Amino acid sequence: MLGSPEKRLKDFLKNRILVFDANIWIHGLLGTESISKLLLDLCVEGIIRVVVDSYCVAEVLRALFRLAEKKRLDPNTLQRNFWRILNADNVIKDFGLSISRSLIGYVIRKDEIRLIARILGLESKDVPYLLTAFKHSAIIITTDDRSLYAQKELIKKKLNIEIMSTRDLQK
Numbered sequence: 001m002l003g004s005p006e007k008r009l010k011d012f013l014k015n016r017i018l019v020f021d022a023n024i025w026i027h028g029l030l031g032t033e034s035i036s037k038l039l040l041d042l043c044v045e046g047i048i049r050v051v052v053d054s055y056c057v058a059e060v061l062r063a064l065f066r067l068a069e070k071k072r073l074d075p076n077t078l079q080r081n082f083w084r085i086l087n088a089d090n091v092i093k094d095f096g097l098s099i100s101r102s103l104i105g106y107v108i109r110k111d112e113i114r115l116i117a118r119i120l121g122l123e124s125k126d127v128p129y130l131l132t133a134f135k136h137s138a139i140i141i142t143t144d145d146r147s148l149y150a151q152k153e154l155i156k157k158k159l160n161i162e163i164m165s166t167r168d169l170q171k
Contacts, residue, residue: 006038009169013048017092019133020050021126022059023143024166029064029081030071035166039141044085051092051136055128058103094132120154123147133161141166
């Protein structure tokens with residue numbers, strides 16, 4: 001392939017709808033993983049479209065608060081940067097539930113979430129990403145190879161949802 005890795009990535013992701021797992025948002029906002037930062041930059045620039053739901057927002061906000069305390073960063077700045085990206089025109093907001101600290105526990109304890117997790121061999125925390133991707137015909141981008149990515153063939157076969165890791169995007 002010709003062109004820079006960034007141009008190839010832009011061309012590959014253009015005209016697709018993406019769902020980022022929480023770690024993409026966190027690594028991108030903290031600048032701790034270059035591909036995650038690039039994905040957020042492409043989102044801000046309006047080059048890619050991302051769908052985010054209440055569950056993901058709650059998960060990211062909770063993690064940002066914990067990390068800010070641990071790394072002695074300003075949690076308000078991190079959260080403000082997150083909301084700035086979420087308010088971009090190319091971000092599809094699927095906020096079916098109120099965003100709260102208790103939302104994560106509520107969602108992952110729902111019987112239907114636990115059932116889907118058991119059937120697909122996933123952690124309950126990953127099922128909301130599947131549901132959002134299914135609803136919006138989106139590709140899931142993840143940093144975690146243990147759960148969603150480990151079951152990507154089964155998920156593709158059963159639900160026709162493509163799952164990619166940030167490593168896949170760097171190839």
